[in-house]
Amino acid sequence: MYFNIDPKKNVPLYEQIIHQVKEMCAKGLLKPEEKLPSVRELSSQIVINPNTVSKAYKELERQGVIMTIRGRGTFISEDFxxxxxxxxxxxxxxxxxxxxxxxxxxxxxxxxxxxxxxxxYQEIGGENRES
Amino acid sequence: MYFNIDPKKNVPLYEQIIHQVKEMCAKGLLKPEEKLPSVRELSSQIVINPNTVSKAYKELERQGVIMTIRGRGTFISEDFxxxxxxxxxxxxxxxxxxxxxxxxxxxxxxxxxxxxxxxxYQEIGGENRES
Amino acid sequence: MYFNIDPKKNVPLYEQIIHQVKEMCAKGLLKPEEKLPSVRELSSQIVINPNTVSKAYKELERQGVIMTIRGRGTFISEDFxxxxxxxxxxxxxxxxxxxxxxxxxxxxxxxxxxxxxxxxYQEIGGENRES
Amino acid sequence: MYFNIDPKKNVPLYEQIIHQVKEMCAKGLLKPEEKLPSVRELSSQIVINPNTVSKAYKELERQGVIMTIRGRGTFISEDFxxxxxxxxxxxxxxxxxxxxxxxxxxxxxxxxxxxxxxxxYQEIGGENRES
DNA sequence: GTGGTCTAGACCACT
DNA sequence: GTGGTCTAGACCACG
Incomplete structure (x- = not known):
């Protein structure tokens, strides 16, 4: 779970998070049901406001990439x-x-x-979650 | 010189203009030294604020795609x-x-x-300006 | 007494329990005076925090749907x-x-x-507890 | 465009806005292409934080109910x-x-x-946007 | 003028 | 502990 966020890019921070989570999922670095860092954890790790992380997580959930379980945290969807x-x-x-x-x-x-x-496609290949 | 600008897209209008000019150049629909419509012409043609067109032209000029000759108008660069x-x-x-x-x-x-x-690449094809 | 609790839903777990108890009562699957599983039983059955079950039972009792008799357990109210x-x-x-x-x-x-x-309404049908 | 927002309800403010916009659309009180109040306008009108209004608008846009045009404002979708x-x-x-x-x-x-x-259904009837 | 992004910090509900 | 909501206020890009 190493994130590489660069505030100098003109890509919004929350989108960078979204991109990286999706990339890690596609590459198989994040497996279904795996737990993501909590909002507070990640926000302090990459020195960013919790709301920004939350926004990214919300969008990822909307896209069906991750799911959140109340009071327990955020996880990679198993049924994408x-x-x-x-x-x-x-x-x-x-x-x-x-x-x-x-x-x-x-x-x-x-x-x-x-x-x-x-x-x-090589990087994704074989690890495709749907296979 | 038909522009297809859609204000509903989340791509900025001035970027849409830039994209389309570059696309038309790459496809050979716009030849070097060809004249572009004036800011006023284009802004009234695609019903848009003149400042927006101006901004697009300035950026295209900065990138070396077009050039402005005072009093004559704007043209596609011949020496890109x-x-x-x-x-x-x-x-x-x-x-x-x-x-x-x-x-x-x-x-x-x-x-x-x-x-x-x-x-x-087919569309760009043999029309490559530097070929 | 089969509960169908899904922590992935955005409905709080304790509300899901409340809903299902009320639904089973309305459908006649739970009769007045019938005993409900204890907090511990239910919490281990549906793999959930006992506090959550307790909260649901408290709310159901407040609404008059169930009643707790100390030392005996929890029962469906007969005088709702x-x-x-x-x-x-x-x-x-x-x-x-x-x-x-x-x-x-x-x-x-x-x-x-x-x-x-x-x-x-068909499901509730002639089983209406106060009919 | 009269909104009736009640902070005492346990329904989140931004959801109340979403509900009311959808209701007004369904009833034909808001016609396609009609302009909605700006984020700042509405937020000062119903005495609420602009971010909250923005959140509601974003969600409505995601659902295809409204659309935003950069620099011009927010409008009811004509192609829902x-x-x-x-x-x-x-x-x-x-x-x-x-x-x-x-x-x-x-x-x-x-x-x-x-x-x-x-x-x-009476309230919606006849004014159905798809008819 | 418009909305979009981000921060800081508060409070709440749920587990 | 978790995420969800809301506020206040700042800055930016776009038109």
Whole structure:
């Protein structure tokens, strides 16, 4: 459970938390039913306001990635199932398109992008929670 | 020069303009030295505050994508060259990673992502301005 | 006496117990004077903190649904009578209104809601304790 | 746009706002594309913290009831479509069941409940946004 | 002007 | 101990 939060990034702190939790889940570093650090714990660990951590946890719960049990804490969902939201799907496609165009302007080759994609799927691979 | 701006998206309007200009350039729909609509023209065309268009143009100029000639108007740069900024490169890699993870949570298959990437490069295709 | 308690719900555990006891009473599955499991029994049966069960029993007793006889245990009241509290009545009306509005937003038809209501009253049916 | 918020209720303030907006929409008192009061406006009107109003608006947006346009304000969605979430559906059914059981304990007759339901649908009727 | 993010600190309900 | 709610007040990005 090591978080790497950077307040200098223009990505909101709570989103950085969301991203990292999802990444750790996807990579199998966090297993279903595993306990996450409590709001207060994590907030003091990464020196951030508890409300900010809470906001991230709430959003993760809304997405079905984690679940909270009253008085006991927060845990990785054991019964995650895909959303298949067409709006999100479209948003992701746009994000990919934008990344490709931006990469083109920075002089990154197509092969580089494809190898990155391959690399990301390697990291997830095999550990896929649905398998 | 058809812009597709949607104020309901959570992407800032000025960024949407930037994205679309860059996309059109990458696809060859806008050629070097081609004239862009004036701030006033564009702002009335897409019903938007002129300041917003101005902000987008300023940023595009800063990135070297377009250039303004006083009294003549705004044009696509003819001498654009890649930046190779390692920070931007890293940011793009992170964006790609996040898109891959998010797609995983929405139930999008690896093949779908790869086909999208291929599709985007097809669109840019032989029209690459520096080829 | 089968309880179905789910700590993942956002309904407090002690309220879930209260609901289920009242439901079983209303359906006639628990008859007046019938003995309830002791706090310890129930808390170990549904794997829950004894304090939580105790809290539920206290509230049920306050509402007159059950009664505790020191040294003998806890029993369903035989002399329950309606409260006719106008504030509770209003609260229930509001809850129903909210459920109707929410159902509308989820796309549930009026007929579905009415059939559910009918179903619930069927379950309570001729077993009404004061009939 | 009259809100009736009561801090003494045990329903959270932001939920009361959510309920009332949804109710006004369902009744046709708020039309699609209509502007809602700004966060600051509403918060000063009902003497509440802006963050609380913001939280309510965020949740309403998540549910697709309203939409926010950057720098312009918050508006009723014109393209609302049902969610058909089976989990929400089940939650609503449970809420209805609980209301029926509670009403039974307060001495409310079946006919009274049914007449309330009918009344609520009368208020919504005809003005249904999807018609 | 709009909403979005973050902080600091308080109080409460639940277990 | 846990998370949930609310307040007060600050700063920022966007239009």
């Amino acid at each position: 199932h895909f959303t298949h939201d067409p709006r999100k799907s479209e948003a992701i496609k746009q994000a990919l398109k934008q990344a490709v165009i931006d990469s083109h302007y920075v002089g990154i080759e197509k092969e580089q992008v494809e190898s990155w994609i391959e690399e990301f | 060259h890649f930046t190779h900024d390692p920070r931007k490169s890293e940011a793009i890699k992170q964006a790609l990673k996040q898109a891959v993870i998010d797609s995983h949570y929405v139930g999008i298959e690896k093949e779908q992502v790869e086909s999208w990437i291929e599709e985007f | 009578h309606f409260t006719h509290d106008p504030r509770k009545s209003e609260a229930i009306k509001q809850a129903l209104k909210q459920a109707v509005i929410d159902s509308h937003y989820v796309g549930i038809e009026k007929e579905q809601v009415e059939s559910w209501i009918e179903e619930f | 479509h049902f969610t058909h979430d089976p989990r929400k559906s089940e939650a609503i059914k449970q809420a209805l069941k609980q209301a029926v059981i509670d009403s039974h304990y307060v001495g409310i007759e079946k006919e009274q409940v049914e007449s309330w339901i009918e009344e609520f």
